[in-house]
Amino acid sequence: MSNVDQNxxxxxxxxxxxxxxxxxxxxxxVTFDIYKGKFIGLIGTNGSxxxxxxxxxxxxxxxxxxxxxxxxxxxQGRSRNIGYVPQKIDFDPDMPLRARDLVAxxxxxxxxxxxxxxxxxxxxxxxxxxxxxxxxxxxxxxxxLSGGEQQRIMIAHALISKPELILLDEPLANLxxxxxVEIVTLVSKLAREGNITVLISTHDMNPLLPVMDRxxxxxxxxxxxxxVSEVVTTESLSSLYGxxxxxxxxxxxxxxxxxxxxxxxxxxxxxxxxxxx
Amino acid sequence: xxxxxxxxxxxxxxxxxxxxxxxxAGLMVAVVSGTVGTFTIIRGQSFAxxxxxxxxxxxxxxAYLVNIPAIYGFIGINLVAGLVLEFIGIGRLRxxxxxxxxxxxxxLGLTALFLYLxxxxxxxxxxxxxxxxxxxxxxxxxxxxxxxxxxxxxxxIVMVLYRPLVLSSISKELAxxxxxxxxxxxxxxxxxxxxxxxxxxxxxxxxxxTALLVGPAAIALKLTRRTGRAILIASAIGVIVTWIGIxxxxxxxxxxxxxxxxxxxxxxxxxxxxLFVTVDTIVRMRRKYxxxxxxxxx
Numbered sequence: 383m384s385n386v387d388q389n390x391x392x393x394x395x396x397x398x399x400x401x402x403x404x405x406x407x408x409x410x411x412v413t414f415d416i417y418k419g420k421f422i423g424l425i426g427t428n429g430s431x432x433x434x435x436x437x438x439x440x441x442x443x444x445x446x447x448x449x450x451x452x453x454x455x456x457x458q459g460r461s462r463n464i465g466y467v468p469q470k471i472d473f474d475p476d477m478p479l480r481a482r483d484l485v486a487x488x489x490x491x492x493x494x495x496x497x498x499x500x501x502x503x504x505x506x507x508x509x510x511x512x513x514x515x516x517x518x519x520x521x522x523x524x525x526x527l528s529g530g531e532q533q534r535i536m537i538a539h540a541l542i543s544k545p546e547l548i549l550l551d552e553p554l555a556n557l558x559x560x561x562x563v564e565i566v567t568l569v570s571k572l573a574r575e576g577n578i579t580v581l582i583s584t585h586d587m588n589p590l591l592p593v594m595d596r597x598x599x600x601x602x603x604x605x606x607x608x609x610v611s612e613v614v615t616t617e618s619l620s621s622l623y624g625x626x627x628x629x630x631x632x633x634x635x636x637x638x639x640x641x642x643x644x645x646x647x648x649x650x651x652x653x654x655x656x657x658x659x
Numbered sequence: 660x661x662x663x664x665x666x667x668x669x670x671x672x673x674x675x676x677x678x679x680x681x682x683x684a685g686l687m688v689a690v691v692s693g694t695v696g697t698f699t700i701i702r703g704q705s706f707a708x709x710x711x712x713x714x715x716x717x718x719x720x721x722a723y724l725v726n727i728p729a730i731y732g733f734i735g736i737n738l739v740a741g742l743v744l745e746f747i748g749i750g751r752l753r754x755x756x757x758x759x760x761x762x763x764x765x766x767l768g769l770t771a772l773f774l775y776l777x778x779x780x781x782x783x784x785x786x787x788x789x790x791x792x793x794x795x796x797x798x799x800x801x802x803x804x805x806x807x808x809x810x811x812x813x814x815x816i817v818m819v820l821y822r823p824l825v826l827s828s829i830s831k832e833l834a835x836x837x838x839x840x841x842x843x844x845x846x847x848x849x850x851x852x853x854x855x856x857x858x859x860x861x862x863x864x865x866x867x868x869t870a871l872l873v874g875p876a877a878i879a880l881k882l883t884r885r886t887g888r889a890i891l892i893a894s895a896i897g898v899i900v901t902w903i904g905i906x907x908x909x910x911x912x913x914x915x916x917x918x919x920x921x922x923x924x925x926x927x928x929x930x931x932x933x934l935f936v937t938v939d940t941i942v943r944m945r946r947k948y949x950x951x952x953x954x955x956x957x
Contacts, residue, residue, distance in 0.1 A: 442835045466836035471829065476880045477701060478889040479825070491826035492837040494819050496887075523884050524829075539833075 390417040393547060393579055394439070398448035401434055407603060408434045411448070414598060414607040416579060418546070421570055423590040423610075424583040426600035432583040433469065435600065436549045439581070440464055465540030465548035465578075470556060473525035473532065481527060481535045482520040485510055488539035510538040514568060530561035534568070541572060548573065550582040554589055562589045587614070588635050614638070672909050681795045681923070683803055685901035687810040688858040688871070693894025694817050695855040696876035697886065698848060701828045705873045707744055707849075710759065711856045712868035714740040714766040719790050719860060720773035724780065728802050729790065733857035733865075734809060740766075741853035745846055770865075793864030793924040795905060806861075809854050816851040820844055825886055862901065863924040871897065874931035881942045900930045 394416040401409040408431045416422060426432050437443050438450060441459020452458055465488075473479075486499070486507050499507075511520045514534040519527055524535060533553050540548050550569065554562045566582075570593035573580045584590060587597065587610075597613050599606045601622045606613050613619070614636055619627045628639040672678055699708050715733045722732025770790075777786045789797060798806075817824065823844050827834035834841045859868040879893035901923075908923035 437832075440836045442832070460835070460838045464836065466833065468830055468832040468836070471833075473829070474701070477829070478697075478880050478883055478886050479829070480884050483825075483885065484829070487822065487826050487829075487833075491822050491834075492839050493822055496818055496821045521884070 390420075392416070392453050393418045394450070394452050396439075396448070396450050399438065399445045399450060400447045401431075401438055401443065402446045403434065403443075407446075409438075409445075409600075409605075410603040412603075412605045413448075414605060416547075416581065417596075418579055419574075419577045420595040421573060421580045421590075421593050422582070422596045422598060423587055423594040424581055424598045424600060425585070425587045425590075426583070427585050430600050431603060432600060433551055435605075436466075436551050436581070436583060439549060440466060462547075463543050463545045465543065465545040467533070467536045467540050467548070467550040467553050469551045470529070471532070471536075473523075473527075475523065475525035477523060477525045479524050480521050481516060481524050481531075482507055482511055484524050484535055485516075485520075485538040485542055488542040506542065510542045513541075513572060514538040529556050530558075530565065533557070533561075533565050537565075537569060537572070541576070541578070544576070545578065547579045547581070550580070552583055552585070554584050554586070559589075566590060566593060591634070591636065610636075672906060675909070676800065677796045677798075678905065678909055680798050680800045680803060681905045682902060684798050684806050685795055685862060685905055686898055687807055688862045689875070689897030689901045690894045691810040691813045691855050691858055692871050693875055693879070693892075693897050694814050694890050695848075695851050696872045696874075696897075697879065697890045697893050698817060698824055698828065699852060699855075700873055700876050700880060701825075701886075702848070704852065705869065708852055708856055708872050709869040710744065710763055711737050711740055711853055712860055712865050712872075713763045715856055715860055715868075716790060716865035717766045717769040717773065719865060720770045720777060720786070723777045723786050723790070724773055728799065728805070730802055730805055730809070730857060730861050733860045734854065737853035737857050738850065741849040742846070745849050788922075789864070791864050791866045792922055793860070793862055793867060795862045795901075795923045796908060796920070798861060802861075806858060810858060813851040813854040813858075816847055820847050824848060863927055867924050867928055870928045870931055871901070874928075874935060875900065878931070878935050878938050881938050896931075896934065900927055900934070903927075903930060 392415050396415075397413050399409060399412045400407060412435070424432050424435065434443070438445055441450075441462070450459070452462060455462070486503070489503060489506065490499075511517055514537050516531065516534045516538060519531055524532065527535065536553070537550075540550075548569075553565055553569075557565065566589050569580060569582065572578070581598075582590065587594070591610065594610060596607065597610045599613050599619065599622060601619070602624060604622055606618055606622050614629055616627065616629045619629060619638060630637045630639055696708075699705055715737045718732035718734075718736025719729040720732070721736075722729045774787045774790065788794070823834060823837075823839045826837065827839060827841050827844050831841055834844070855872060856868055859871045863871050875896035876889065876893040878896055879889040882892055883889050904923040904925075904927035907926040908920050911921035912918060914921065
């Protein structure tokens with residue numbers, strides 16, 4: 383469902399970005415652009431560097447070389463208003479925090495002191511709670527919510543500050559298939575309504591296929607970007623992994639099949655990016 | 660007759676100077692503990708709080724040696740120890756139980772030495788018991804200003820950092836992404852924690868410090884879904900329990916063995932324990948019977 387945009391506006395560019403963590407290079411010479419209003423899937427196996435890339439865009443970590451730049455803006459990295467849904471947070475069931483309080487923290491969690499919230503802020507919180515379909519459990523403790531409910535709250539938390547860009551790190555992990563579809567549909571709907579750019583990481587691209595404009599495929603510290611039809615091909619992914627990978631389209635679901643070596647499947651080598659980075 | 664007796668005891672209670680000092684100190688310490696303690700639990704730093712109290716005992720006992728109020732010794736060493744803990748990394752601390760255990764025993768060993776020197780150097784009776792297990796009724800009136808000042812600073816730190824503190828307690832990543840200087844917030848909170856532990860140490864003693872720090876807050880967390888209310892409830896529980904402890908300690912002067920008051924710390928800790936068990940049981944029962952029902956408001 384790629385939009386035919388005649389004049390896409392560039393929001394962010396990464397140029398030659400390499401990132402090392404504890405002496406190991408997690409990302410190597412990564413270059414790509416992100417355009418406004420696009421829904422981008424960041425696909426890669428566990429440990430392939432997805433979180434590292436998202437944290438670098440947020441400005442929490444700095445590249446060891448190359449640069450990450452937001453266009454037409456003096457605000458970079460952590461001074462920017464970027465919505466963020468980190469990997470699953472383990473909420474303590476005893477944590478005295480209602481779901482709506484977590485949404486509210488997205489609005490003013492970085493402010494010092496305590497003050498009574500304005501009426502307009504309360505209405506904004508209510509409206510976000512409503513938009514993500516969380517009205518029924520807004521007054522429950524966050525720690526008592528199901529995984530899918532927590533993700534809805536986190537999405538409201540990320541969107542309430544009206545960011546241009548929202549980053550979601552594996553929001554579909556640990557969710558059943560139905561909740562996965564619901565979350566993807568919700569993010570895509572809200573993003574299109576608000577013209578918000580979405581970068582969402584997942585190890586399984588299939589739930590994103592109906593809504594994804596572009597794909598960033600990450601493997602072996604390198605990234606390939608483009609339309610799904612350009613990137614997710616046997617040739618392109620094989621070159622990214624450095625060995626043969628077969629892309630199969632099975633009834634609309636795209637499967638990336640590990641190579642078959644002599645002597646049968648070699649799962650450790652065969653499953654791309656599974657070297658436990 | 661019995662009634663007349665208790666009226667007499669209560670009147671005597673409030674006219675006693677040590678009691679009035681204890682009530683004021685107890686009030687402040689309980690309110691600080693409700694405030695800082697709630698965050699201590701949320702941030703998973705109860706263990707750090709306990710470590711600080713153990714280490715602080717060395718400072719408290721050293722203060723007796725040089726004849727200054729114990730509170731100064733506790734504050735001094737707790738602030739230093741708190742910053743060292745942050746430097747080592749509170750998160751890693753729990754995992755390194757061997758190293759932590761050795762540091763804590765070293766501090767307690769130092770406490771043992773100082774307490775020994777205290778007993779041979781001074782005529783003060785029972786320094787050991789009052790340092791380790793507290794003696795709120797022996798706090799000197801001259802210590803009240805420092806207690807109030809230290810308490811006010813600890814509460815002010817938490818109030819100023821309130822929202823970033825909540826956010827970073829939920830997830831460091833969330834806080835970092837919002838541009839919050841997470842490390843500075845963590846250090847700020849640790850200073851508040853160090854001050855708080857110094858205060859609890861002089862009321863219920865270094866060893867029982869954690870009970871007052873996290874006990875009322877642990878009860879409060881079970882009773883409310885809101886952080887602000889948890890702080891208020893924890894403070895209220897702390898104040899009531901501390902005052903009951905002071906009263907019973909005063910009253911126990913007439914209990915057997917006669918003319919020897921029971922320690923207030925015992926009552927404080929015992930009531931907190933009983934209250935926690937009761938509340939926990941009730942909350943569990945309620946959850947069991949209200950499965951699946953969602954609160955409408957609150």
